[in-house]
Amino acid sequence: MLSMSDNDSVQTRNWNVLVFMAGVVILFTILLVRLFSLQYLNYDENFQRSENNRLRRVVLVAERGFIYDRNGEVLVRNRPSYQIALQAMHLPRKDSARAIIFNRLLQIVDKNGERMFDSLSLDTAFQRAHWIKNRPIRILEDASPEQVAIIEEHSSELPGVTTLIESRREYPYGTLASHVLGYTSEISEEQLKLPEFADYSQGDRIGQKGLEQHYDSEFRGKNGLKLVEVNAMGREVGLVRGVESEPPVPGLHLVSTIDLKLQKVAEEAIADSVKGALVAIDPRNGEILAMVSSPRLDPNIFSLKKRERNKGWAQVALDSMRPLTNRAISGTYPPASVFKLVTAGAGLESGILSETKYYPKSCTGGYQFGSRYQKCWGVHGNLNVVHALRLSCDVFFYQAGLDIDMARINEFGRRFGYGEQPLGIDIPGEKSGWLPDSVSFNERNKRLGWRWARGLILNLSIGQGQLVTPLQQATFIGSLATNKGVYRPHLMKELRDYKGNVVKEFEPEIVRPGKMKPETHRILLAAMDSVVNHPGGTGKRGALPGIRVGAKTGSGEWKKGEKTHAWYAAVAPLYDPQIAVAVILEAAGGGGAKAAPIARKVMMAYFGLEEEAKK
Template identity: 85%
Template sequence: MRSLSDNDSVQTRNWNILVFMAGVVVLVIVLLCRLYSLQHTHYDENFKRSEKNRLRRVELVAERGYIYDRNGEVLVRNRPSFQIALQALHLPRKKEGRDSVFNLLLGIKDKNGARVFDSLSLDTAFQRTRWIKNRPIRILEDASPEQVAVIEEHSSELPGVVTLTESRRDYPYGTLASHVLGYTSEISEEQLKLPTFEGYSQGDRIGQKGLEQEYDAEFRGKNGVKLVEVNAFGREVGSPRAVEGMAPVPGYHLVSTIDLKLQKAAEAAIPDSVRGALVAIDPRNGEILAMVSSPRLDPNIFSLKKRERNKGWAQVALDSLRPLTNRAVSGVYPPASVFKLVTAGAGLESGILSESKYYPKSCTGGFQYGVRYQKCWGVHGNLNVVNAIRLSCDVFFYQAGLEIDMARINEFARRFGYGEEPLGIDIPGEKSGWLPDSASFNARNKRVGWRWARGLILNLSIGQGQLVTPLQQATFIGSLATNKGVYRPHFMKELRDSQGNVVRRYEPEIIRSGKMKPETHRVLLAAMDSVVNHPGGTGKRGAIPGIRVGAKTGSGEWKKGEKTHAWYAAVAPLYDPQIAVAVILEAAGGGGSKAAPVARKVLMAYFGLDEEEK
């Protein structure tokens, strides 16, 4: 007979079994409920999560439009570029796994034994993956095929590390027309905050400076999208069936007004060691044929990988010669003796001057005005307006300016493109000039206590005191020669789609009246003719065989004791203008000796003449 203690032991064991069985039943019920929940109640939600892990939404960046010269030569194109990036959704979630990927990447070296990835940049990229989940984060730009091969070889050990292919801008002629073309770079955080860039994302590459910036929206096109199937390591394994994406729409191509042959001639005419600018324009419609700003820069540096890009950027940003500045549109200088055409035109229009008028005071080397003696650069004797322009006599224009007065002179200047209003060229950075009168002079110099005095007209009548850009100077000389109006200067000739169809053409636009009396026009053309084609003309070094060139030279004073800025503004053929050229060489000396030969080379190239022809 069992004892009481044996019964208690059996009862306890049975109870334990019962509790265990009950626990198993409860667990099974919980599992069944959870399974039911996953399979039925939350099916749609879980299916979407699964698809999200299996499928990746890849944005297809539209091909950026090209830039061509007026004859169809490629000035800007695209090139393929490999990028190594982190895909946050496929990186290991645990710290140990992420550290393993980090260390493996850090251990990759190139053929020279140098690390491919920088530890600081790599750490920053890993930190960014914590809040940027749906977009790849670049860790290596412009990767070489060898570097891509190493990443692909270790793909199983590098979950979340992917290789992407994107296009980068390529400027096949390097520094040529760099200030006109501009460059592209990654959008900055400051730019992302601006309303202009609404819809852009961090990492997008946008146009900076020049045509790249001005026509960025047209170049960008419209991005597409596709869904790709990926494995557990984030590697693409195929495209899901029955899932259609959206193809990207390429950006528009821009056919510019630039003439590549003429641009090359202009670049060759101004050494990169010289500070200066050149603008060649068609005065009949405002098309810019060539534009040079020196020193130049190579926009290709902005398409390099980060380390090389930063190094190149530092070099140009810290250069005291300011190669980033487009002197052709944002450089402001005294117009010097080129402005004597304005003073003469204002006098002729008002009837104060005529071709037969001579002033009582002949040029003996200077002019006495009150207690002030204003020098001339030479001794020229008694002159009329044509000869005064030919010899660039200051004494004649001192007297003419005092008689004509600044109101008439400034009105004539504005009529032909000078003044405080920009011309509206289709690249950013254009500055306006300045035509002083008593009110603007007093306001501008209030802090230093200078006041307008009538004696200032002596300097202003010969172009010492105003401010103009090389673009304004070329526009002025061209419209003065045509007498048909000032056309807005521009670079865009037409936009074309990827099939070559024209989607927009630039329509020439007159923005200033740019007209004068026929007699005024005749006298000014005769004077410009005399500057180049008379044996004693200051611009005779700009003459070319078989083509009648008209011009005006100038030497702009800017700093006491320094050489003057050399100016030369010309048109050809003078009596049927097709091209106007303005050249400035900073601190180079006389315009006739220094700037005229530069313009001559450009005109020779335009008319297809050999430099050897004299």
């Protein structure tokens, strides 16, 4: 017979067994419920998660189209570039595990013993990996083959870290035509917010400036897609069978109007230490043959790795010479004496001037207007319009401007490309000029308290007070010589697909009337001829052997006590124009002495007279 204590002990043991059994039943019930939930209730969701871990949709970025010169020489191409990146979906979920990978990456050094990764940028990338799941996050751009090899050696220790290969832009001629070509860079947060970039994603590289920006959609092509199987480390092990990949469609190639040979000559002629610009254009159709803005920049810096890119960008952005500015299309300057062709043209068109008209006040070095004495740069005596243009006499044009009035002068200028409306060149950043009249002058100078006065016409009639761009100067002088209209200046000649088929050709388009009476045309051409080919002409340093050149020089005043801007605008052959060139050198002095020889070198190269051009 059990004692009371033994009975209590048995009951306690039975109770413990019962509790244990109940616990086991409850545990297995929970496991069965969970298993049922996973296998049946949430099967689709869990299967998809499993597939997402096993499968990866890889976007195949389309090859960006090349840029060629008019003769088929490559100006812009692509090069392969290795990127080390994080694949967020294959990183460990726990922060502690991610921290281990973070520290392992920081400890990796190259052959020189230097760290491959910067702690600050690496930390930023890991932070972004918390909300960016479906695309790689770059942690090292433009990695060298050695750096790629080091990462591959540590691949088993770095789940979620992968190597990608993409193409980066390469500009084989460095700074050559940099303002025309532009560059590419990663799309900014601000750009992503704009509606025109709705189909872009963070990390995409897009065109910035120049042709790269204007024709970005044509260069991009169409991305493809493939479905690949990946291992637990996030590395590809092969394509998924039975699923067809969608190949990318390469972007269109652009054949530009630029002549590489001519561009090289133009850039060699203008030192990079000088602020200035040159535009060479075919006045028969508006094709830009060469365009230089100085100082220049190397667009290759925007394809470098982040640290080097930021350093290069800082140097460019902080440079007081403003190399980022395309002076050829956005630099605005007083047109100086080149504008005397406009004043003369307006006077001839209206009948106020003629080839035989002489003003009663001859040039003795200046002109008295009321209480003000306006100087001329020389003493030229009694002149007609042709002689006045040849010698660039201010006194003649002071009197002519007062006779003709600004309304007629401005109308003639707008007819041939000057004025407040841009010409519409196919790269961004073009500025319009300014042809002042009483209304616009008063509005523009309201805060300064300046008011229009008739005496202003004296300055305006000789091109001191208006604003023009080098592109407008080249367009003006070319259309003035042809007398057949102002063609839209452009840099795209044609677009071709990756097979070489022409997809689109630029159709020449007249954007301004650009016509005058035959007699006006004859007299102005005679004057332009005289400027270059008469022994006393101000532009004689721009003459070519065996080819008739017509031109006009200018010296633009811009700051008291400083040297003038040197202008030279020319066309050749004068009576059958094929090329027009405008050159400006900031604060360089006389246009005939400084700018004319540069235009001459370009024209020499154009007409195949290189040996003479070297003299």
